[in-house]
Amino acid sequence: MRFVDGPVRVSVPATSANLGPGFDALGLALDLRDRLEAEVLPEGRAGVEITVEGEGESSVPLDETHLVVRAMHAAFDLLGARPAGLRLHCRNVVPHARGLGSSSAAIVGGVVLARALVVDGVALLDDDAVFALVARIEGHPDNVAPALFGGLTISGRDDDFWSASAPVDPRVGVVVLVPPTGLSTELARGLLPDRVPHGDAAANGARTALVVAALAGQPRWLATATRDYLHQDYREPAMPHSLALVRALRADGVAAVVSGAGPTVLAFTLDGPDGEDTRSLLARCPEGWAGRHLAVSTDGAVVG
Ligand SMILES: Nc1ncnc2c1ncn2[C@@H]1O[C@H](COP(=O)(O)OP(=O)(O)OP(=O)(O)O)[C@@H](O)[C@H]1O
Ligand SMILES: N[C@@H](CCO)C(=O)O
Numbered sequence: 001m002r003f004v005d006g007p008v009r010v011s012v013p014a015t016s017a018n019l020g021p022g023f024d025a026l027g028l029a030l031d032l033r034d035r036l037e038a039e040v041l042p043e044g045r046a047g048v049e050i051t052v053e054g055e056g057e058s059s060v061p062l063d064e065t066h067l068v069v070r071a072m073h074a075a076f077d078l079l080g081a082r083p084a085g086l087r088l089h090c091r092n093v094v095p096h097a098r099g100l101g102s103s104s105a106a107i108v109g110g111v112v113l114a115r116a117l118v119v120d121g122v123a124l125l126d127d128d129a130v131f132a133l134v135a136r137i138e139g140h141p142d143n144v145a146p147a148l149f150g151g152l153t154i155s156g157r158d159d160d161f162w163s164a165s166a167p168v169d170p171r172v173g174v175v176v177l178v179p180p181t182g183l184s185t186e187l188a189r190g191l192l193p194d195r196v197p198h199g200d201a202a203a204n205g206a207r208t209a210l211v212v213a214a215l216a217g218q219p220r221w222l223a224t225a226t227r228d229y230l231h232q233d234y235r236e237p238a239m240p241h242s243l244a245l246v247r248a249l250r251a252d253g254v255a256a257v258v259s260g261a262g263p264t265v266l267a268f269t270l271d272g273p274d275g276e277d278t279r280s281l282l283a284r285c286p287e288g289w290a291g292r293h294l295a296v297s298t299d300g301a302v303v304g
Contacts, residue, residue, distance in 0.1 A: 001080040001118060007039040007087075008116040009304060012109040013150065013297040014094040015101030016174070016266050017142040019215075020226030020257040021207040027153045028215075029146035029297040030100070030174065034092045036068060036109045040117055041085030048086050055092035055102065067103060071110025071137055078133060079118050079125055088113075095290075097182030099260030104143035107134050112148075112301045135161035143260065150300035152215055168296050169217045173272060175281040177245065177265040178290045183238055188261035191235050200229035222255035222268050232258045239263035241286065249284065269293070 014032040018024070034055075041049070048069050050062040060066055064073070068088060076082040094102045111134050115121035125133075131148055135141040141155035145163040155163040210225035227250070235258070236243040242263040249256035249267055259266040269278045273293040285291030 003040040012105040012301045015143045015146045017260040020228040021204040027142040027146040031295040031297045037089045040083040045085040052090045067106040068110040071107040072114040075111040075114035099264040101143040104147045108147040148300045171270045185261040226255045
């Protein structure tokens with residue numbers, strides 16, 4: 001195995017998981033990208049040299065425990081060898097611990113970077129192998145799948161993780177309303193019950209299928225489709241303001257959900273960044289929160 005000379009660059013999209021009822025299954029890539037650059041250090045220079053600008057610059061570790069580096073090392077181990085020395089530069093815009101897939105972007109970015117640093121890396125580690133690795137590192141597949149493949153993905157796990165892509169009507173975009181403080185996915189998952197009523201599971205099953213049909217070209221169903229019975233209400237104690245906002249928007253007929261494990265609120269919109277619906281959703285952004293329109297990203301992780 002040989003490493004390429006010089007730096008390689010990868011960009012990876014933010015993602016929103018669940019989309020209401022599709023807990024741990026549905027994921028959508030959004031047009032907001034972390035940009036990573038890495039190179040193998042020349043012989044004689046060992047260890048990792050990490051610089052971070054933007055999100056996480058004052059909080060993420062700058063050693064081998066950095067999530068991107070951990071993912072790179074996992075990929076190098078599969079590919080055959082770790083380089084002695086690595087330089088990594090991260091320009092991060094995906095907010096951390098807000099439900100917009102920052103950890104998946106870091107993991108997918110790291111694995112795809114490592115593969116790009118190896119001569120013939122794609123032949124040694126194809127996209128299916130990358131997906132298996134990133135899903136294993138993240139522990140659930142719903143964010144890593146769209147971060148890797150782009151667009152809308154439906155993912156799950158039997159013995160192995162699997163993921164299928166589904167079409168998205170080009171009119172569909174989202175408004176995200178991002179609170180100033182985060183919530184770790186681990187904490188939000190700890191609030192979920194071991195068992196749920198059969199009726200709730202059945203209601204969610206129908207709506208998960210309806211989300212896929214609505215996003216594919218029947219957006220009039222989005223508000224009905226995005227109602228969730230399996231996770232959002234259970235998580236209310238950790239994000240009461242987000243749940244209150246989701247309920248208020250839904251009462252007005254808006255297809256609003258908690259994005260991922262929260263606390264960001266996501267609402268679907270069809271009229272683009274400057275449309276009236278988008279403007280009225282942005283006007284509902286609470287003080288101190290950050291609101292923005294994002295297009296769906298048809299691309300996942302991109303090298304170059
Ligand atoms: N680019 C990054 N570089 C290094 N560490 C990161 C990066 N992005 C995320 N992390 C780590 O992952 C944590 C956030 O992961 P977490 O799973 O809690 O939330 P999320 O991925 O932003 O949201 P969600 O999974 O709900 O979409 C951060 O606090 C940080 O420790
Ligand atoms: N499906 C996951 C997404 C966040 O990583 C959850 O809701 O916990």
